[in-house]
Amino acid sequence: MPKQEIPLNGLQQYLPEGALPLVEHYLRKYHIHLTITRERKRVYGDYRPPVKHANHRISVNGNLNKYHFFITLVHEIAHLVIFEKYGTRVAPHGSEWKQQFAALLQDCMALNLFPDPLRDALLQHTRQTMSSTCYDAALLKALREYDTGYKPDGLVWVEEVPEQVPFKTRDGRLFMKIEKLRKRYKCKELSTGLLYVFPPGVEVWPQPTGNA
Numbered sequence: 001m002p003k004q005e006i007p008l009n010g011l012q013q014y015l016p017e018g019a020l021p022l023v024e025h026y027l028r029k030y031h032i033h034l035t036i037t038r039e040r041k042r043v044y045g046d047y048r049p050p051v052k053h054a055n056h057r058i059s060v061n062g063n064l065n066k067y068h069f070f071i072t073l074v075h076e077i078a079h080l081v082i083f084e085k086y087g088t089r090v091a092p093h094g095s096e097w098k099q100q101f102a103a104l105l106q107d108c109m110a111l112n113l114f115p116d117p118l119r120d121a122l123l124q125h126t127r128q129t130m131s132s133t134c135y136d137a138a139l140l141k142a143l144r145e146y147d148t149g150y151k152p153d154g155l156v157w158v159e160e161v162p163e164q165v166p167f168k169t170r171d172g173r174l175f176m177k178i179e180k181l182r183k184r185y186k187c188k189e190l191s192t193g194l195l196y197v198f199p200p201g202v203e204v205w206p207q208p209t210g211n212a
Helices: 008-014 020-029 066-086 095-109 116-127 137-144
Strands: 003-005 032-037 045-048 056-061 166-168 174-180 185-189 195-198 203-206
Touching: 008 020, 008 066, 020 032, 020 066, 032 066, 045 066, 056 066, 066 095, 066 137, 095 116, 116 137, 174 195
Parallel strands: 032 056
Antiparallel strands: 003 032, 045 056, 166 174, 166 203, 174 185, 185 195
């Protein structure tokens, strides 16, 4: 099934040890309808405001490790809080959201929910909060250390691929890295010539130039 409705007592399997009481507090305080979804390629989670007096709605990918799941949930709760304060009058990832997300992360870190390496990456993340963990390669790398299951050999971060070297994405498409933009990388799909932008924290396979 693409979605699961998880009772509060079933959330612990998705959360770091000790995080459940805080999550329950958030869900009740803000009247959140939380949905666990299967993996989505472009997002880890999303927030939807109430419609016709319904609850706030947040969904989070269920394939994330416990720390990534929790941080994604907090990310979306920050969107909720900003919506309640400002409605749609401010940018989705503007300064108001960045400050709110950083404040929520600080509250979480006060509970000692994270291992030291991940805590260090989160502290740095709160100083330069970005719209997604995909844009903070250091945080994403720290989070990936806690992934379980099969990890294909040869994967590297797209930021590590030299310019003009082709690479393959997880869906089998071939790209060439063209140049670095402010936070992302401009890449050309080799089969179509279309240009795309990649955040630094995308895992890809570099390809031998002669075989591109």
